[in-house]
Amino acid sequence: MPSNQMYRSLSRQSPSRRSLLAAGCAAAVSGLAGCTDLLGSDELAHEVEVYNRRDAAHTLSVRVEDADGDALYRRTFEIDGDRAREGTDPFTGRPRAVVVAVDDREPIEREWPDPNCEQQGTRSAGGVDVYLLPDGEVRLEPTCDTIFAA
Known part of the structure; x- marks a missing residue:
């Protein structure tokens, strides 16, 4: 069983679920930028x-x-x-x-x-x-x- 210090060191190196989710959302939003032209106007x-x-x-x-x-x-x-x-x-x-x-x-x-x-x-x-x-x-x-x- 790893020590607390070793566990903290590993958790700092591995991205948390929250940071992965944030990165995924940011990528999705930036990927959609400019797509409103493709979807058409609402006029x-x-x-x-x-x-x-x-x-x-x-x-x-x-x-x-x-x-x-x-x-x-x-x-x-x-x-x-x-x-x-x-x-x-x-x-x-x-x-x-x-x-x-x-x-x-x-x-x-x-x-x-x-x-x-x-x-x-x-x-x-x-x-x-x-x-x-x-x-x-x-x-x-x-x-x-x-x-x-x-």
Whole structure:
């Protein structure tokens, strides 16, 4: 059986459970530093999803503008007949209008729809679904999907 002096000397050389736990926690915290960028933002964002309900492929160009006419979102979609493009890039800002051009036709401008997400009990900035209907008309429908800024 070791003497008390020898035991104290050994315990000073071996790390205690507490110091091992502290070192492990410090390593875990430092390892997670900067990972909030990977996990994404908690800022709510808008989105645009596009649906082609016609039989033939079409090109839809969508631009979302703020009150100053600046583009918050701009994207062109090449969509086959009766297909959709969902889960597009989120964006932030205060949208005022949606401008949609189908193929080479004159663009149409519509007011950004107010989905009243909070009144529906949904945590969402609100988005819009753009439908190219079989008769060639463009319809906008508000959405309340919860999307976060990238």
